[in-house]
Amino acid sequence: MIDPHQPKSRDLVLELPTDIRSIERAVEYVIGRCPACAEQARLLQLNFRVGLTEALANAMLYGNCHDPSKRVLLEIAFQLGRIEARVTDQGPGFDPSAVPDPTTPENLTRPCGRGLFLMRKLLDEVCYNDQGNQVTLVLKLEPGDILEGGVQA
């Protein structure tokens, strides 16, 4: 069983199978329970949806290496003005600093390597634990936040 550090508070806890077909449903479930107002909808539907989907996909594809005997733990905390999502896999972990920038000319035509990049671009905080098998995502929900890429919430 996964034994992650316990977050300060957890409003939702989901234990997912290593099955990429479960990602969409899990993300929809979480977003459907986010207490955000209408003007924050784009932050949820684009930034948070992308970030959480990428984190879950990375956990299943690269962390658990498609191993159906392994699970992915998803913990969500709704805090004042922010949503925190923690994704933990049962893999050995990886070094996120070793992932190359997919937007450089030499990497632009590579078919993979954009997940972590998008997480970092679209979320306010992306932090890995020392082992590299747990990522914590933070999305701030104050109206009017400017997203990277020039997108206004």
Place this chain on the structure above:
Amino acid sequence: MGFRVSQNGEVTLVEVEGQLIVGNRQELKQQVLEQLETGDRKFVIDFANTGYIDSSGLGVLVSLSKKIREQGGELRLSSLNEDLRTLFELTKLDTLFRIADNKDKALQGF
């Protein structure tokens, strides 16, 4: 969620319904590659009815574009909504693809 494939003259049009994500990217890849094997060289993938593309979906578009180019063809994209365009701009994939406002414009002059 699925893909609708149709022929418009020499151009194969693939319309993505719903999402293009890690869970269905292989299905799109398989459908396009089957058309490529039968001799089709001009492709438009339309996203008018697509809510979301994840990094795996972006990756499969890059992969397909490369394979089609290797066969002397071209892949064009159309109808990216504001969110999808943001993803393409952030990843700089807007510089890699010819992107039309809608499928009619993508088909014109292909």
